[in-house]
Amino acid sequence: MSSRIAQIRLVSSHPEVYEPCDDSFALVDALLADRKNLLEHQPTLCLELGCGSGYVITSLALIVGQEAHYIATDINPHAVRVARETLEAHGVHAELITTNIASGLEKRLAGLVDVIVVNPPYVPTPEDEVGHEGIASAWAGGENGRSVIDKILPVADNLLSEKGWLYMVTLTENNPSEICLQMKEKGYASRIIVQRLTEEENLQIIKFWRDFDSQLEAKGMVANKTVSSRVMESLLSQFHIMPFLRGSNKQQ
Amino acid sequence: MRLLTHNMLSSNIKGVTNGFPLRIEIEKVVEKQVDFNADFLRNMFPKIEWKALVGAARTLGYVELPEEVEPSRLDSEDFLRKFHHALLELHLEEGALVCPETGRRFPVSKGIPNMLLHEDEV
Structure with a gap:
């Protein structure tokens, strides 16, 4: 019986590849925290954008199981090779592609991906x-820290299936409340699954999913600008446990 | 690289309108046994471009897939076994994927395709 997540001693490494760190652990903790939902979700296609050492995609494959198909990309050719070694060491499989975000996959995978994980x-x-x-x-x-995140979000929106979920790591400096608002305008609800304060970083793992009410409100926002302030209020109410976000919004 | 991945990749070069399916150049093909899972195959079937899979499998020397396929075939284990083999067990280990419109080669090394573009292709 395999372990539930990737084991650090089995994660391969290379001087040019990012090693699993607090952000990777927080993302895998979020997947574990959401494990029951993931299993009920029964994804067919799962995708990691920017897999690095392969720690996260390996953990996802161990959590969800080989009932699903896994694809992982990285712009760094060393990373995809290291990720394959990590996957093999754990006896799980993901298809690896050296590419920028999901370039080459976007036409065929549009609307087909049930779970996307990103540690951007x-x-x-x-x-x-x-x-x-x-x-x-x-x-x-x-x-x-938004340059690549802002490229990833429309790609994820294009690739996700109707029932698709996106899990993404953000830093407080990335202004996650604004990211959630942008995604709300595309029809996504969002929830922070894990928050982690490390010595250097304040991390949030956010889950996004297509939500009928958000889609209706998104349409409404086009007709009625005042809705967006209501959206902001409801969004901030979700963040009552995160005073730092209120602070960052006051500065706007 | 499984043929499932070939089925999901298109030429991403700027201006290319007909980038699918990528042509396959073979240096080395390997077969890897994968556990058979009928439910997975039935879920995957509607996402597959069938003609591209048939063509890719033939290029790799596997000619057992029918040209046309009715969804009713998904009840046949014999058919599912063939679909399973073509989709998951045939791997392009070394070679290239070639853009059908421009002829640009995307190398496949140790089973990993490299779709990175040069600056003038983005």
Whole structure:
């Protein structure tokens, strides 16, 4: 019987590949916390964008099981090779593709993916550090750490099936409340599954799913701008446990 | 790389309108046994471009898939076994995927396709 998540001692490594760290652990903890829902969800196709060492996709495959098919991408060719070693060491399979986000998959996978997991490069950096080859691509997120996140969100929206879920790591500096609002405008509800304060970072793992009420409100917002302030209020009410977010909104 | 992945990939070069299916160039094919799961295959079937799968399997030397397929065939275990083999067990280990419109080669090395584009292709 395999273990429930990937084991660190079995995770392969390479000097140019990001090793599992607090953000990876928080994302896997969120998947574990949502395990019962994931199993009931019975996904057919699962996708990780930016798999790094393979710690997260391996854990997802162990949690959900080989009833589903897994695909993982990374812009860093070293990372996809390391991820394959990590998967093999745990006796699970994911198809690996060296590509930028989901380039090459977007036409055929549109509307077909039931679960997407993303630990994006979220660290605020100068814009010209974004998207380079090698390990920097694992963290360099440009202005507010949003450069790659803002490219990923429309891709995820395109790929997710009607019942599709997205799990994404964000940092407080990324302004997660604004990300949730943007996704609400695309018809998604959202919930923070795990919050983690580490020595250096304040992380949130957010789950997004298509929601009928959000879709109606999204349509309403086009007709009536005042709705957006109501959306913000309802969104902030979800964040009553997170005073730092209220703070960041006051500054706007 | 499973043929399932080939079935999901298109040429991503800017301006290409007819980028699917990618042509397969073979250097090395391997077969890997995968546990048979009829429910998974039935769930996967509607997501598959059948003609592309038949063509890819033939390129790899597997000719058992029918040209046309009715959904009623999903009740036949004999058919599902063939679908399973073509979709999951035939791997392109070394070779390339070629854009049908431009001829651009995307290399496949150690079973991993590289779809990264050059700056002038994005």
